[in-house]
Amino acid sequence: MTEFGKTLTVTETPIPGLLVVELPVHGDSRGWFKENWQREKMVAAGLPDFGPVQNNVSFNDAVGTTRGIHAEPWDKWVSVATGRIFGAWVDLRAGESFGAVFTTEIDPSRAILVPRGVGNSYQTLEPDTAYTYLVNDHWSPDAAYSFLNLADETAAIAWPIPLSEVEISPKDLAHPRLSDVTPIGPRxxxxxxxxxxxxxxxxxxxxxxxxxxxxxxxxxxxxxxxxxxxxxxxxxxxxxxxxxxxxxxxxxxxxxxxxxxxxxxxxxxxxxxxxxxxxxxxxxxxxxxxxxxxxxxxxxxxxxxxxxxxxxxxxxxxxxxxxxxxxxxxxxxxxxxxxxxxxxxxxxxxxxxxxxxxxxxxxxxxxxxxxxxxxxxxxxxxxxxxxxxxxxxxxxxxxxxxxxxxxxxxxxxxxxxxxxxxxxxxxxxxxxxxxxxxxxxxxxxxxxxxxxxxxxxxxxxxxxxxxxxxxxx
CATH class of the missing domain: 3.40.50.720 (NAD(P)-binding Rossmann-like Domain)
Structure with a gap:
């Protein structure tokens, strides 16, 4: 159930630049309302002014739908409009934090800023989950991506629902282990x-x-x-x-x-x-x-x-x-x-x-x-x-x-x-x-x-x- 009345707060994680944000959600018997991205307030709270240019929505019917782990050459603002997810992020950038892992649950009252090069993945915990994300570049087939297998033993993500029991695309199943990942370099x-x-x-x-x-x-x-x-x-x-x-x-x-x-x-x-x-x-x-x-x-x-x-x-x-x-x-x-x-x-x-x-x-x-x-x-x-x-x-x-x-x-x-x-x-x-x-x-x-x-x-x-x-x- 979505938590109402939170104060807008920004929390750092073990992955540099990966920020968890608690969002104020206002609700009553009719439903709820939130400002999913409000530049002025959120920059003042400590988020970077990352300049989103595209907004995407991924709708998931069933519990256990699992996607990722994808690292892209742009920053991403992740939240959900309905439902709840277990999110997992792995740093796939070249550098000392390569391979670092962070996980948390996200409902409409929580969002996360994913910096360029950090692998993003999630598993739905409720049916009819609408996963939304803003990015600060337009999708391009020419961009440099990196991927990690959801079952990688080094990352050892503790998925709430075993991967053997969930729906995963053949493409995601074929992603490499961490030792074979090509790190994403700096801009x-x-x-x-x-x-x-x-x-x-x-x-x-x-x-x-x-x-x-x-x-x-x-x-x-x-x-x-x-x-x-x-x-x-x-x-x-x-x-x-x-x-x-x-x-x-x-x-x-x-x-x-x-x-x-x-x-x-x-x-x-x-x-x-x-x-x-x-x-x-x-x-x-x-x-x-x-x-x-x-x-x-x-x-x-x-x-x-x-x-x-x-x-x-x-x-x-x-x-x-x-x-x-x-x-x-x-x-x-x-x-x-x-x-x-x-x-x-x-x-x-x-x-x-x-x-x-x-x-x-x-x-x-x-x-x-x-x-x-x-x-x-x-x-x-x-x-x-x-x-x-x-x-x-x-x-x-x-x-x-x-x-x-x-x-x-x-x-x-x-x-x-x-x-x-x-x-x-x-x-x-x-x-x-x-x-x-x-x-x-x-x-x-x-x-x-x-x-x-x-x-x-x-x-x-x-x-x-x-x-x-x-x-x-």
């Missing part, structure tokens, strides 16, 4: 801009594993119709490491067009895909969204005031990504990674005995791509609260001239060879448009540190980078 991660300096660092951090894909401009055109480019419901995260970064060229007519296409239009396409498919999107932003006039480090909540086209496109891209329900905007500055960059240029000048004039009135901190990649992996893997995070090196802010002197010193050359000049002096007389630069690019790191990730000291990171670069020569 895929897609790295966009995989050939760039951050993309290369992300490849190093994430590795060449089956569930991580790397896309370059040649393999994924953000200007095309992305809706059919992938089976997007199989993806959990998109990391956008692609960007137009030629700040001076962006001030030209052609460069302005290219900057907006890459930093806004392409980002909007990814944001739309992420929103429609419940994907977490990670977007890399820039100190150039600020005008650099602040007398303190910039926080994540400071208003943006970009000076040039590049900064404007980055600010616009940030605004688009902020509309995605699951998003991380990682704002950084003065990025150093593989290939040509300021540090390598200064080291080359030092080796050639050149005494450079270097800008001394722009202040910031270096950010090495391996640290930026590590911060991104940390935010996603630790499921940090969504939003904007500043990520740079830690330590005393430096000017570009200070960093140049450090490079000279660390490579065994005379740091006094470096002469400070103002930004205005440095660009005086140069042909072509010059983008305005923020003079203060220092970003406050309080929020990222609070998540448990510790930024590396920028000076120490510079020394390590030069030591590695020297060993590779």
């Amino acid at each position: 895929k991660t897609l790295v966009v801009g995989a050939a760039g300096q951050l993309g290369l660092a992300l490849r190093e951090a994430l590795g060449d594993v089956a569930h991580v894909e790397y896309a370059t401009r040649e393999t994924l055109d953000l200007g095309s119709d992305l809706s059919t480019a992938r089976r997007w419901r199989d993806y959990g995260t998109i990391i956008n490491a692609a960007a137009y970064t030629a700040v001076d060229l962006a001030e030209t007519a052609e460069g302005r067009q290219d900057a907006w296409a890459a930093n806004v239009t392409g980002v909007a396409a990814l944001a739309r895909i992420a929103t429609e498919n419940g994907i977490t999107v990670v977007h890399v932003s820039s100190d150039y969204v600020f005008d650099g006039t602040s007398t303190r480090p910039y926080t994540e909540t400071d208003a943006v005031r970009p000076l040039g086209v590049y900064g404007q496109t980055k600010a616009a891209g940030d605004a688009v990504v902020a509309t995605v329900p699951r998003h991380y905007i990682v704002r950084t500055s003065w990025v150093i990674g593989e290939g040509r960059n300021f540090v390598r240029t200064m080291a080359s000048l030092a080796d050639r005995g050149i005494a450079p004039r270097v800008v001394g009135d722009q202040i910031g901190r270096l950010t090495f791509t391996e640290d930026l990649a590590a911060a991104i992996v940390h935010l996603v893997s630790h499921e940090a609260p969504y939003g904007v995070y500043n990520v740079t090196g830690e330590g005393e802010p430096r000017s570009w001239a200070d960093i140049a002197r450090a490079v000279y010193r660390l490579t065994g050359h005379d740091p006094s060879s470096v002469t400070d000049v103002s930004t205005e002096e440095y660009f005086a007389g140069q042909a072509g448009p010059i983008a305005p630069r923020p003079l203060n690019s220092v970003l406050d790191l309080t929020r990222i540190t609070a998540t448990g990730w510790t930024p590396r000291d920028a000076d120490a990171a510079l020394e390590a980078y030069l030591a590695t670069a020297a060993s590779e020569v």
Whole structure:
């Protein structure tokens, strides 16, 4: 008999993400009523906002009808409209909890959220049982499924009615034992801009594993119709490491067009895909969204005031990504990674005995791509609260001239060879448009540190980078 008057409560189980929910059912002599799925109340109670798109009903005439064990690549909200079941769930996801089992009875006053990859099965305990479930993807024959035999000895499910006495389909009887099950892997991660300096660092951090894909401009055109480019419901995260970064060229007519296409239009396409498919999107932003006039480090909540086209496109891209329900905007500055960059240029000048004039009135901190990649992996893997995070090196802010002197010193050359000049002096007389630069690019790191990730000291990171670069020569 259905229990009336329960309080909406959510209880964890031994299977990660498998949640039992007690549902308030209101009844009298006429019957009963319940809110089977009420997004606002249930998310507030602790359920994930899993975004169901399809509702199915399985009607069972007889007691003992037994179905499963099926693991599917989507989340499932299971309840019953009439009758009662014994439900059994087995974790068929790759990982430490593979093979974990949980069982319980469900009537109209109880539901269960079954996460993607957890095997689902049930046995009816009353006649005329209507088993209902909502899922957050449309059924597809192309999806990757996994199955487990109902009689598996390792799972050892204590079915109330012996399996020898119940109705089971031939297909369910033929499912494999646990030792032969192909585990369902995690949702895929897609790295966009995989050939760039951050993309290369992300490849190093994430590795060449089956569930991580790397896309370059040649393999994924953000200007095309992305809706059919992938089976997007199989993806959990998109990391956008692609960007137009030629700040001076962006001030030209052609460069302005290219900057907006890459930093806004392409980002909007990814944001739309992420929103429609419940994907977490990670977007890399820039100190150039600020005008650099602040007398303190910039926080994540400071208003943006970009000076040039590049900064404007980055600010616009940030605004688009902020509309995605699951998003991380990682704002950084003065990025150093593989290939040509300021540090390598200064080291080359030092080796050639050149005494450079270097800008001394722009202040910031270096950010090495391996640290930026590590911060991104940390935010996603630790499921940090969504939003904007500043990520740079830690330590005393430096000017570009200070960093140049450090490079000279660390490579065994005379740091006094470096002469400070103002930004205005440095660009005086140069042909072509010059983008305005923020003079203060220092970003406050309080929020990222609070998540448990510790930024590396920028000076120490510079020394390590030069030591590695020297060993590779």
